[in-house]
Amino acid sequence: MTITIDDLRGRFPNPTSTPGPGSYCVGGAFCMFVAERLDRPDLAVLFPDAYLLAEAIASYRPVLRGRAMELARRIIVCNDRGHTEQAWGIIESIL
Numbered sequence: 001m002t003i004t005i006d007d008l009r010g011r012f013p014n015p016t017s018t019p020g021p022g023s024y025c026v027g028g029a030f031c032m033f034v035a036e037r038l039d040r041p042d043l044a045v046l047f048p049d050a051y052l053l054a055e056a057i058a059s060y061r062p063v064l065r066g067r068a069m070e071l072a073r074r075i076i077v078c079n080d081r082g083h084t085e086q087a088w089g090i091i092e093s094i095l
Contacts, residue, residue: 005092008033015087017080019047025079026087027053027072030094034060050076061094 012029024032028046034056035044043056053072058065071090078087 003033003037003095005088005095008091008095009088015079015084017082023047025076026084026091027056027075027079030075030091031056048072057094064094 008029012024012026012032014023015026015029016023017025024046025048027048031043031045031048031053035041038059040056040059043052043059045052048056050069050072053075054068057068057071064071071094075087075090078084078090
């Protein structure tokens with residue numbers, strides 16, 4: 001089953017840059033999706049660091065392994081600055 005960015009955003013509609021009960025960032029939404037899709041509970045983190053997010057990216061799209069850390073850092077920076085649309089755009093390019 002293929003997932004679209006709209007599907008993912010529908011499942012995770014309110015990312016934030018502030019950790020708290022029930023909150024998650026854009027990268028966390030992607031990690032939760034990958035953890036479920038690939039049966040990788042070790043990736044089920046709501047606010048992943050760049051290393052874990054890069055692992056999720058590379059696990060989901062092995063062809064991106066060489067760029068996974070760069071993409072992960074870009075997602076985190078965008079999210080932390082409140083640029084969630086840009087962060088979602090990067091996720092869309094991964095999907």
